Amino acid sequence: MSDEADASIAPNGLAATFLSEDAALAALADLSAAEIGDARLFSPLPPPGPPKRTRLPALALVFGLLGAAGAFGLQSYANVVAYPLDIGGRPPFSWPSFIPIAFEAGILSVVLVTVVGAGALCGFPRYYDSVDEIRALRDTTIDRWVIVVRASNLESLARSRDILERRGARAIEEAEL
Amino acid sequence: MTLPRIGSAIRVSARNRQPRADDPIVSPAQTISSMTSKICAPPLQPNWPLWWKLSLATALLFVLILAVAIGWLFYAGVGVWGIDWPVVWGFAIINYVWWIAIASGGTFISALFYLAEVEWRGALNRIAETITIFAAACAAIYPILHLGRPWLFYWLFSYPNVMGLWPQFRSPLLWDFVAILTYVISSILFWYFGLLPDLATMRDKADAPQKRRFYGALALGFRGSDNAWRYYIAGYGLLAAVMAPLVISVHSIVGLDFAGAATLGWHSTEFPPFFVFGALLSGFATVTLVAIPARRLLGLDDFITGRHFDILGKLLLTSSLCVGYAYLMEAFTIFYGPDAAEKRLFTDKLAGELAPVYWATILFNVLAPQLMWRRSVRLNETLVVLISFLVIVGMWCERYVIVVMSLRRTHLPSAWGEYTPTIWDWLTLFGTCGLFIAGLLIAIRLLPTVSMFEMRDVILRNARRNR
Numbered sequence: 001m002s003d004e005a006d007a008s009i010a011p012n013g014l015a016a017t018f019l020s021e022d023a024a025l026a027a028l029a030d031l032s033a034a035e036i037g038d039a040r041l042f043s044p045l046p047p048p049g050p051p052k053r054t055r056l057p058a059l060a061l062v063f064g065l066l067g068a069a070g071a072f073g074l075q076s077y078a079n080v081v082a083y084p085l086d087i088g089g090r091p092p093f094s095w096p097s098f099i100p101i102a103f104e105a106g107i108l109s110v111v112l113v114t115v116v117g118a119g120a121l122c123g124f125p126r127y128y129d130s131v132d133e134i135r136a137l138r139d140t141t142i143d144r145w146v147i148v149v150r151a152s153n154l155e156s157l158a159r160s161r162d163i164l165e166r167r168g169a170r171a172i173e174e175a176e177l
Numbered sequence: 178m179t180l181p182r183i184g185s186a187i188r189v190s191a192r193n194r195q196p197r198a199d200d201p202i203v204s205p206a207q208t209i210s211s212m213t214s215k216i217c218a219p220p221l222q223p224n225w226p227l228w229w230k231l232s233l234a235t236a237l238l239f240v241l242i243l244a245v246a247i248g249w250l251f252y253a254g255v256g257v258w259g260i261d262w263p264v265v266w267g268f269a270i271i272n273y274v275w276w277i278a279i280a281s282g283g284t285f286i287s288a289l290f291y292l293a294e295v296e297w298r299g300a301l302n303r304i305a306e307t308i309t310i311f312a313a314a315c316a317a318i319y320p321i322l323h324l325g326r327p328w329l330f331y332w333l334f335s336y337p338n339v340m341g342l343w344p345q346f347r348s349p350l351l352w353d354f355v356a357i358l359t360y361v362i363s364s365i366l367f368w369y370f371g372l373l374p375d376l377a378t379m380r381d382k383a384d385a386p387q388k389r390r391f392y393g394a395l396a397l398g399f400r401g402s403d404n405a406w407r408y409y410i411a412g413y414g415l416l417a418a419v420m421a422p423l424v425i426s427v428h429s430i431v432g433l434d435f436a437g438a439a440t441l442g443w444h445s446t447e448f449p450p451f452f453v454f455g456a457l458l459s460g461f462a463t464v465t466l467v468a469i470p471a472r473r474l475l476g477l478d479d480f481i482t483g484r485h486f487d488i489l490g491k492l493l494l495t496s497s498l499c500v501g502y503a504y505l506m507e508a509f510t511i512f513y514g515p516d517a518a519e520k521r522l523f524t525d526k527l528a529g530e531l532a533p534v535y536w537a538t539i540l541f542n543v544l545a546p547q548l549m550w551r552r553s554v555r556l557n558e559t560l561v562v563l564i565s566f567l568v569i570v571g572m573w574c575e576r577y578v579i580v581v582m583s584l585r586r587t588h589l590p591s592a593w594g595e596y597t598p599t600i601w602d603w604l605t606l607f608g609t610c611g612l613f614i615a616g617l618l619i620a621i622r623l624l625p626t627v628s629m630f631e632m633r634d635v636i637l638r639n640a641r642r643n644r
Binding site for chain 2: 044046049056074075079087098101110111115123124127129131138141
């Protein structure tokens with residue numbers, strides 16, 4: 001089959017609905033073992049396994065430290081250079097009293113970077129995606145597990161359907177992805 | 178799609194099960210489908226029952242009273258309150274500390290217990306976080322009102338200005354401003370981030386197009402893909418990891434607001450942990466006080482079970498013992514130390530004019546929660562509600578003791594004074610209570626009261642265990 005013919009297959013995807021997490025994960029493992037391209041699981045709860053390894057914690061740490069250092073620097077500048085005040089005889093650079101605000105600024109930076117960063121990695125906001133045309137997908141946020149396979153050719157599509165049926169998919173829907 | 182009507186939930190709740198010690202965390206009769214339908218039903222119902230409408234109308238009446246009280250304050254100045262020299266911190270600071278402590282319970286349950294991977298948290302964390310949001314909002318109002326010229330509150334921010342002025346960074350009061358700002362912003366973001374998967378469920382469960390659009394817009398396009406979940410959980414864990422130290426720091430700084438002043442009864446290194454203990458106690462009491470009626474009125478008895486009552490009772494008891502220890506150490510350090518003025522002030526607390534307020538604090542915060550040693554008390558809804566309410570009143574009395582008793586009896590007897598709150602003090606307090614309750618009622622009307630995606634995990638885990 002030529003590449004040109006592969007690109008023109010329509011519909012080029014399948015959406016299989018499962019009633020249990022175990023069956024969906026087994027089907028996903030089979031699809032992966034069979035090296036069938038792009039298979040995504042949609043589920044009503046986080047799939048088992050560790051969270052994604054990302055650079056987000058490192059990025060949050062860097063921004064947290066920058067936020068804390070920035071707040072510490074700002075307080076030092078204000079008290080030492082811009083507006084030195086004698087408060088109870090303390091020296092202008094009374095650094096222990098700058099720590100609470102530096103700590104809070106660090107935490108705020110971590111929170112903002114985490115929310116924006118995790119949101120961006122999750123792809124938010126994304127109000128339209130071609131998978132939205134799949135009817136079964138509306139149930140994945142409720143009580144169903146759906147595997148969406150995007151095949152590059154008709155043979156892969158047929159093999160995917162075999163695997164999904166063998167693993168007990170309750171319904172298989174064709175999709176244009 | 179058929180959703181159980183909220184009316185039926187209430188009819189069921191009228192004869193709902195009494196909490197029992199051997200209750201599971203979630204009823205085995207619940208599946209992820211039935212749980213989702215049950216939790217989605219109330220916010221998706223077009224009409225709500227009379228109790229909700231009447232409660233909201235009453236709460237909004239108090240919000241109106243708050244608006245009038247604030248309007249009069251802005252017009253006439255802080256002289257409308259009972260504050261004067263030497264009691265310059267009155268209800269505004271008492272209520273501020275009281276509300277911010279109430280807010281903390283939500284963060285402890287949602288962040289600290291998330292990190293500890295406790296299963297029971299799933300049913301309570303949404304209620305707890307919602308309490309945090311509205312209690313923190315009520316708290317944040319007071320320091321602004323107390324400024325005297327509240328319209329200049331932005332002077333607390335450090336920004337280049339033509340006056341060449343900077344805030345006084347060495348004051349715990351400014352630390353507090355930054356801490357509360359951080360806490361309010363972080364709590365709202367943590368709450369919203371935790372809501373995203375459930376908002377997606379609401380979007381997909383709703384039939385009416387306008388409701389689908391409303392929840393769809395809020396869900397930001399969450400679809401539950403494998404990739405999104407893994408990033409989402411990584412982000413949520415990271416937020417929980419910073420929220421836990423944040424809440425400890427906020428209450429420590431609130432304690433430093435007092436400890437930083439050379440005032441009798443305040444100038445103690447004990448204050449930061451003492452305030453954290455107090456925050457734990459009032460936070461857990463408020464979560465209990467809200468969760469029990471919510472269980473009845475929204476038919477959540479399959480999710481908030483006897484196990485939750487048992488755990489909340491133990492948490493209340495533990496935090497009450499911590500607070501009791503702090504009270505004891507306060508007395509010990511004063512009488513062990515050399516300061517005669519401190520001893521005189523403490524004796525005034527024990528047997529002076531305002532002694533009933535001090536003893537009410539001990540009775541409500543330390544003695545009443547000791548009933549929780551008995552399991553039968555922890556599982557008795559009426560007694561648990563009563564004890565939680567007494568604790569919340571007791572925590573308010575504690576702040577009254579701290580603020581008013583110390584300021585009215587300073588080192589110099591010639592500078593002693595009295596404090597009498599005015600009607601505007603009371604109306605502002607009741608007004609913020611109305612604001613808090615109105616916020617909770619609107620939240621339960623629009624949003625799921627239980628974290629559904631976490632509850633699914635609990636249900637599946639329990640089902641596997643029982644297999």
